[in-house]
Amino acid sequence: MSLIVQKFGGTSLADAEKIHRAARRAIRAKNAGKRVVMAVSAMGKTTDKLIGLAGEMSSDPPRRELDMLLTTGEQVSIALMAMAIHAAGHDAISLTGGQLGLMTDGVHTRARIQRISRERIDQELAAGRIVIVAGFQGVDPAGEITTLGRGASDTTAAALAAVLEAEVCEINTDVDGIYTTDPRIVPAARKLSVISYDEMLEMAACGAGIMHSRAIEFGKKYNVPIHVRSSFTDAPGTMIMNETPGMEDVAVRGASLKTDLATIVFTRVSSHPGIAATIFAEVGDHNIVVDDIIQNFYDDGKLANLGFSTDHAQLGEAVEVCKRVAKEHGFGTVEVDREVSKVSVVGVGMRTHTGVAARMFRALADAEVNIHSISTSEIVISCIVHRDDGPRALQAVHAAFELDKPEDADD
Amino acid sequence: MSLIVQKFGGTSLADAEKIHRAARRAIRAKNAGKRVVMAVSAMGKTTDKLIGLAGEMSSDPPRRELDMLLTTGEQVSIALMAMAIHAAGHDAISLTGGQLGLMTDGVHTRARIQRISRERIDQELAAGRIVIVAGFQGVDPAGEITTLGRGASDTTAAALAAVLEAEVCEINTDVDGIYTTDPRIVPAARKLSVISYDEMLEMAACGAGIMHSRAIEFGKKYNVPIHVRSSFTDAPGTMIMNETPGMEDVAVRGASLKTDLATIVFTRVSSHPGIAATIFAEVGDHNIVVDDIIQNFYDDGKLANLGFSTDHAQLGEAVEVCKRVAKEHGFGTVEVDREVSKVSVVGVGMRTHTGVAARMFRALADAEVNIHSISTSEIVISCIVHRDDGPRALQAVHAAFELDKPEDADD
Numbered sequence: 001m002s003l004i005v006q007k008f009g010g011t012s013l014a015d016a017e018k019i020h021r022a023a024r025r026a027i028r029a030k031n032a033g034k035r036v037v038m039a040v041s042a043m044g045k046t047t048d049k050l051i052g053l054a055g056e057m058s059s060d061p062p063r064r065e066l067d068m069l070l071t072t073g074e075q076v077s078i079a080l081m082a083m084a085i086h087a088a089g090h091d092a093i094s095l096t097g098g099q100l101g102l103m104t105d106g107v108h109t110r111a112r113i114q115r116i117s118r119e120r121i122d123q124e125l126a127a128g129r130i131v132i133v134a135g136f137q138g139v140d141p142a143g144e145i146t147t148l149g150r151g152a153s154d155t156t157a158a159a160l161a162a163v164l165e166a167e168v169c170e171i172n173t174d175v176d177g178i179y180t181t182d183p184r185i186v187p188a189a190r191k192l193s194v195i196s197y198d199e200m201l202e203m204a205a206c207g208a209g210i211m212h213s214r215a216i217e218f219g220k221k222y223n224v225p226i227h228v229r230s231s232f233t234d235a236p237g238t239m240i241m242n243e244t245p246g247m248e249d250v251a252v253r254g255a256s257l258k259t260d261l262a263t264i265v266f267t268r269v270s271s272h273p274g275i276a277a278t279i280f281a282e283v284g285d286h287n288i289v290v291d292d293i294i295q296n297f298y299d300d301g302k303l304a305n306l307g308f309s310t311d312h313a314q315l316g317e318a319v320e321v322c323k324r325v326a327k328e329h330g331f332g333t334v335e336v337d338r339e340v341s342k343v344s345v346v347g348v349g350m351r352t353h354t355g356v357a358a359r360m361f362r363a364l365a366d367a368e369v370n371i372h373s374i375s376t377s378e379i380v381i382s383c384i385v386h387r388d389d390g391p392r393a394l395q396a397v398h399a400a401f402e403l404d405k406p407e408d409a410d411d
Numbered sequence: 412m413s414l415i416v417q418k419f420g421g422t423s424l425a426d427a428e429k430i431h432r433a434a435r436r437a438i439r440a441k442n443a444g445k446r447v448v449m450a451v452s453a454m455g456k457t458t459d460k461l462i463g464l465a466g467e468m469s470s471d472p473p474r475r476e477l478d479m480l481l482t483t484g485e486q487v488s489i490a491l492m493a494m495a496i497h498a499a500g501h502d503a504i505s506l507t508g509g510q511l512g513l514m515t516d517g518v519h520t521r522a523r524i525q526r527i528s529r530e531r532i533d534q535e536l537a538a539g540r541i542v543i544v545a546g547f548q549g550v551d552p553a554g555e556i557t558t559l560g561r562g563a564s565d566t567t568a569a570a571l572a573a574v575l576e577a578e579v580c581e582i583n584t585d586v587d588g589i590y591t592t593d594p595r596i597v598p599a600a601r602k603l604s605v606i607s608y609d610e611m612l613e614m615a616a617c618g619a620g621i622m623h624s625r626a627i628e629f630g631k632k633y634n635v636p637i638h639v640r641s642s643f644t645d646a647p648g649t650m651i652m653n654e655t656p657g658m659e660d661v662a663v664r665g666a667s668l669k670t671d672l673a674t675i676v677f678t679r680v681s682s683h684p685g686i687a688a689t690i691f692a693e694v695g696d697h698n699i700v701v702d703d704i705i706q707n708f709y710d711d712g713k714l715a716n717l718g719f720s721t722d723h724a725q726l727g728e729a730v731e732v733c734k735r736v737a738k739e740h741g742f743g744t745v746e747v748d749r750e751v752s753k754v755s756v757v758g759v760g761m762r763t764h765t766g767v768a769a770r771m772f773r774a775l776a777d778a779e780v781n782i783h784s785i786s787t788s789e790i791v792i793s794c795i796v797h798r799d800d801g802p803r804a805l806q807a808v809h810a811a812f813e814l815d816k817p818e819d820a821d822d
Binding site: 016019020050053054056057058059060061062064065066068069071072075076078079080082083084086087093094096098099143144145 | 464469472490491495
């Protein structure tokens with residue numbers, strides 16, 4: 001008998017009626033002959049409210065106590081969901097992370113899953129029950145309650161799907177699938193029927209914040225298809241799955257825009273071996289997240305501009321580190337640009353289609369967008385542009401790759 | 412080093428400022444050289460809100476899931492309390508019922524404590540921490556989360572105090588102590604400095620709903636003094652403790668009024684052995700709670716009126732059972748009076764003081780209150796009166812025993 005994991009996020013559980021609706025979806029899957037495991041988040045804005053309460057207690061609450069506090073949100077949801085399913089005449093049981101046996105390391109507020117026991121779930125499924133698991137939470141070997149980081153109920157769901165060898169991990173959410181780009185910026189954005197794990201990981205990294213990256217990594221590692229769909233309609237959403245041959249027929253799957261970026265560049269650095277190593281060793285020592293590395297040479301390769309893009313959140317610390325490095329090593333001056341965005345195109349088809357980069361640069365030129373710097377990987381091309389040009393750049397690229405047109409190849 | 416258990420109820424934790432205030436009380440006890448264990452309830456009206464949510468899910472939610480739901484309230488409180496104590500620069504740790512090792516039977520929503528492990532608490536206290544325990548909750552041998560019944564955080568506190576051999580179990584609440592009677596009905600009511608466990612148990616049974624009876628029973632069984640005091644002032648409250656010789660110098664410690672009662676009486680029953688046994692066996696089989704038994708004989712002892720008082724909550728079922736019994740056994744007619752209350756006086760001093768009953772009856776007569784029936788035990792005398800006479804009866808009795816006057820004997 002096939003098994004399905006259904007994850008419901010906070011907006012899908014925001015009130016009693018929505019919980020009953022989610023319960024009905026689980027019951028329909030069970031009536032269709034499946035074994036059903038649900039992974040649920042805290043209701044609506046519960047987690048934010050709890051964080052607000054913590055803030056009234058302390059400006060720096062102990063992480064262990066934050067986990068103790070926040071895990072109550074999911075515990076409320078599992079109990080209510082079990083009640084809703086019972087009320088509809090079906091058997092269900094709720095399980096906390098500890099009761100399930102979802103073991104993590106002891107790093108409070110961002111623990112990593114170490115092991116998931118099948119025993120209790122298998123036993124409850126064998127008894128004909130729908131099993132409702134609290135997302136986001138686990139326990140460490142000492143029995144302490146841990147959490148996996150914000151948004152990590154996706155990760156719980158994907159990890160459960162992997163361990164239970166589910167046919168699919170369904171992410172029921174407030175959007176109806178993955179789009180070619182952000183429809184708020186490009187109204188012509190189109191819902192995708194499929195996307196590969198790698199493409200989705202790049203889309204997530206490029207700023208398409210629909211799913212937790214670790215959940216997609218779990219799906220990829222254990223080959224569990226992830227179905228992102230709306231909680232509120234029965235229409236199919238987007239399947240995130242292994243790459244299939246047909247996927248390469250499309251050069252570019254989607255485009256994304258990452259805002260809230262800044263660039264830090266060492267200018268007029270004398271080009272000799274070891275400079276990049278010195279800079280990024282220091283940056284890495286301070287746990288500063290490097291988005292993309294920027295490097296260009298001039299004056300016959302004797303001088304270089306060398307730097308990186310990073311989030312605004314860490315910018316102050318990053319600038320401080322870089323200025324110190326520049327002073328200590330005589331690496332020219334440090335220039336900071338706080339007003340940049342990154343536009344990217346993503347697609348496994350790039351591997352076989354030539355001219356993708358040229359087409360992107362042409363589209364940006366036609367839209368009169370100046371490119372500050374370029375970075376590429378196997379399935380991504382990204383351009384740093386001025387922040388004000390970001391939306392226009394995204395629209396231009398989206399149109400240039402005809403992402404608003406139906407997918408012929410794989411639909 | 413002496414140990415104190417401090418319990419804080421929901422009204423004492425209703426908002427951030429009240430939690431900080433409770434944290435300061437615990438810290439003061441620690442700074443005074445005590446080991447401190449706190450037992451906390453859910454914040455304010457949290458439990459009622461969660462019960463409301465459950466009601467939106469199901470008219471008859473599974474008890475296991477109710478426990479899963481309701482225990483989150485205390486878990487939120489312990490985490491916030493630990494944060495508040497940390498913020499004040501002291502070390503603290505929160506523990507759920509499961510983490511503490513508070514083992515219960517498996518009767519969800521009204522489990523009974525079977526065992527409390529000292530190990531974890533002793534370890535945390537030895538590390539210099541204030542230990543914060545979630546009240547009301549435990550786990551059964553299968554690891555299922557259980558609760559001890561509404562208001563049972565008192566019971567958690569008293570049980571912890573017993574196991575840890577605390578010098579005192581402090582009940583911090585929204586009243587400043589135990590009064591001679593309900594001050595809302597008798598404004599002259601006076602706060603008691605001490606009351607014995609037995610007197611307090613009778614006062615609770617008579618309708619003085621300040622504390623959970625099981626908590627008082629724990630205190631009595633393990634000889635732990637219970638200090639009922641206000642969370643919001645530093646004034647001493649009332650000490651519930653073992654009877655001391657001086658306590659008997661006062662004939663009556665307090666008076667109480669139990670409303671919401673009804674009487675069911677079999678009238679004109681032929682008096683012969685076994686009638687009471689037959690009636691109360693049937694009543695007991697239906698789990699109907701008998702408040703007091705009423706019996707009087709007349710016609711030279713050949714006929715009797717025989718019945719009992721009970722809560723309105725169970726009245727419908729109780730009347731049905733009694734009518735069936737009367738019919739089957741030919742026990743005369745069943746008369747139901749829905750409009751009665753019970754006024755009682757309580758005091759261990761009754762054992763040595765004569766004339767208490769006479770003084771009570773005289774007071775009621777002077778107040779023109781008609782007595783329907785009388786019941787007595789070693790330290791209680793109760794009279795059933797008409798509901799409308801209840802408050803006047805209580806005032807009359809309170810004045811007759813000079814309960815508004817200061818206690819000379821034991822103050």
